[in-house]
Amino acid sequence: MKLYTQNLKAFFDIRPSTQKVLQSVLNALQESPNQDSIYLPWFFCEDYSKKHDLKVSRTSFHNAMRELIEKKFLAESEEPNRFWINPHLVFNGKRMAFVNEYRRKPSVTGDGHLERELPFD
Numbered sequence: 001m002k003l004y005t006q007n008l009k010a011f012f013d014i015r016p017s018t019q020k021v022l023q024s025v026l027n028a029l030q031e032s033p034n035q036d037s038i039y040l041p042w043f044f045c046e047d048y049s050k051k052h053d054l055k056v057s058r059t060s061f062h063n064a065m066r067e068l069i070e071k072k073f074l075a076e077s078e079e080p081n082r083f084w085i086n087p088h089l090v091f092n093g094k095r096m097a098f099v100n101e102y103r104r105k106p107s108v109t110g111d112g113h114l115e116r117e118l119p120f121d
Contacts (some may be wrong), residue, residue: 009105010090013071013106014064014067014068014071014073015061015067017063017064018063018064018067018068020049020056020060020064021045021056021060021061021064021065021068022045022064022073023042023048023052023054024040024045024048024049024054024056025038025040025068025073025074025083026090027048028044028074029090029092030039030086030092032092033092034092035092036085037077037082037083037084038082038083038085039079039081039082039086040065040081040082040083041080041081042058042061042062045061046058046061049051059113062115068083069083072086072089073086073089073090074086083117109115
C-alpha cells in the first residue's frame with residue numbers, strides 16, 4: 001500500500017473519529033493486496049477497533065464512512081460494504097509497474113555486421 005504525500009493534508013482534514021476508522025480502512029486495504037476496492041462491514045471495523053483500543057461505535061463508523069465518501073477517500077460500490085479506493089490518495093499493490101519492456105538481443109546479419117537496436121521501435 002502506498003500513500004501519496006502530496007495529498008497528506010487530506011488525511012488530517014478529517015474528524016478524529018474518522019481518522020480511527022481510516023486506520024481500519026487502511027488495514028483492510030493491506031489485507032487485500034493489488035485490489036482496487038475493500039470489503040469493510042461494521043463488524044470488521046469493530047474487531048479492529050477493539051484489537052487496537054480505538055473505541056469506535058457503530059454510529060461513529062457509519063458517520064466516518066460517510067465523511068470518507070464525501071471527502072473522496074472512498075466511493076461506494078453497488079455491492080453492500082464494498083468501497084472503491086481513491087487511487088489519487090492511496091493505492092494498493094504495484095500500480096506503477098504498468099509498462100513491460102522487451103528488448104531484442106543484438107544479432108549478426110548475413111554480411112557479418114552487428115544489427116543494432118533502435119531506441120524507439
